[in-house]
Amino acid sequence: MCADTIAFETHHDHSQCIEQAMDEARSLCKARSLRLTPIRELVLKLVWQSHKPLGAYEILPALAEAGFNSAPPTVYRALDFLQEQGLVHRIAMLNAFIGCPHPDDAHHGCFLICRHCNTAVEADSSAAEALIREQASALGFTTEQQSIEVLGCCPNCQERA
Amino acid sequence: MCADTIAFETHHDHSQCIEQAMDEARSLCKARSLRLTPIRELVLKLVWQSHKPLGAYEILPALAEAGFNSAPPTVYRALDFLQEQGLVHRIAMLNAFIGCPHPDDAHHGCFLICRHCNTAVEADSSAAEALIREQASALGFTTEQQSIEVLGCCPNCQERA
DNA sequence: TCTTGTTTTGTTATAGTATAACGGAACATT
DNA sequence: AATGTTCCGTTATACTATAACAAAACAAGA
Numbered sequence: 001m002c003a004d005t006i007a008f009e010t011h012h013d014h015s016q017c018i019e020q021a022m023d024e025a026r027s028l029c030k031a032r033s034l035r036l037t038p039i040r041e042l043v044l045k046l047v048w049q050s051h052k053p054l055g056a057y058e059i060l061p062a063l064a065e066a067g068f069n070s071a072p073p074t075v076y077r078a079l080d081f082l083q084e085q086g087l088v089h090r091i092a093m094l095n096a097f098i099g100c101p102h103p104d105d106a107h108h109g110c111f112l113i114c115r116h117c118n119t120a121v122e123a124d125s126s127a128a129e130a131l132i133r134e135q136a137s138a139l140g141f142t143t144e145q146q147s148i149e150v151l152g153c154c155p156n157c158q159e160r161a
Numbered sequence: 162m163c164a165d166t167i168a169f170e171t172h173h174d175h176s177q178c179i180e181q182a183m184d185e186a187r188s189l190c191k192a193r194s195l196r197l198t199p200i201r202e203l204v205l206k207l208v209w210q211s212h213k214p215l216g217a218y219e220i221l222p223a224l225a226e227a228g229f230n231s232a233p234p235t236v237y238r239a240l241d242f243l244q245e246q247g248l249v250h251r252i253a254m255l256n257a258f259i260g261c262p263h264p265d266d267a268h269h270g271c272f273l274i275c276r277h278c279n280t281a282v283e284a285d286s287s288a289a290e291a292l293i294r295e296q297a298s299a300l301g302f303t304t305e306q307q308s309i310e311v312l313g314c315c316p317n318c319q320e321r322a
Numbered sequence: 323t324c325t326t327g328t329t330t331t332g333t334t335a336t337a338g339t340a341t342a343a344c345g346g347a348a349c350a351t352t
Numbered sequence: 353a354a355t356g357t358t359c360c361g362t363t364a365t366a367c368t369a370t371a372a373c374a375a376a377a378c379a380a381g382a
Contacts, residue, residue, distance in 0.1 A: 007300045035378085037330070056368070069332055076369065077331080092253035093308060095339095095368060110293055112302045123296060128289040132271055132311060135284060139168045140316030141273045147254060149308045150293060155301030196349085198359070217339070230361050237340065238360080256339060256368095 053096030214257030
């Protein structure tokens, strides 16, 4: 669910994507002996519920509503944890966060971000990443982390126009 | 000067890079009937003088020293102008700005950012960009702007360690 | 079960990044 | 000189993120 193959198809059952992501997160944390606390779980769920990358301050009210403390550090801590475990990614161009559909793989994909509807989709970019890594290496540079973000227009918005 | 071929070589005469960049900027603005005002020129020079990407608030004091107004909008306006003309790039992961060595080309390159010394170098990435564009296109996504940022360790810092 | 060390959360304050809005100055052209 | 446009000064504020420390929850051994 919500894999690259689905991409911008809006008509899939997203609640299934969310459920699967939450299950994966739970088992991943269990396997790593880490605690997916109620706050972390809720933050992950909120991020997944949105197809648009979510800003930290957009998450806060929902935390408050759920009865949790809702000062910025609360949500940033949860997001830090989730990022470290590869469960969410931060999109630097947007200062926003989005769920990762394949938290097991170490590699970050490439984000396709629609300027019109703000939807973001993570696409595979292993080939491009390898290419960049090689070129960097040719300059003597050792790659540790790559961030590829693409702004443009998604198929749905193109159709609309 | 300061082209991709120089990359991380620290021993080149950077004042030459700066001079050439300023010349190019002047002629580019002239050709486009745009005004490279004293503030804009100074901001561009300050950005170029640093091999590390420069934050907007690091530029402000220098503006003040030069006798200009130095409230944030001043520097952001200058940076916006310079970005629009392709004279500087913003590195999203760092919230910082760096001079572009080839403002004529429309395409943005790929930034190699050293975690240790904070130096950033713009490398060509046309091949990778084309690849990503194709993959996006296969998903029905039309690419308008790409941002490729790479964190890692530069050759100089590797040697040091 | 109690203790003890560790991890997580609550809380307050503050740092850092960026823009809105409006009036006035400088400029280019007629 | 008049006028429309671009640029700048100024104040205020929005948005994003972290520091620092105390309290609570938890985990694991004695």
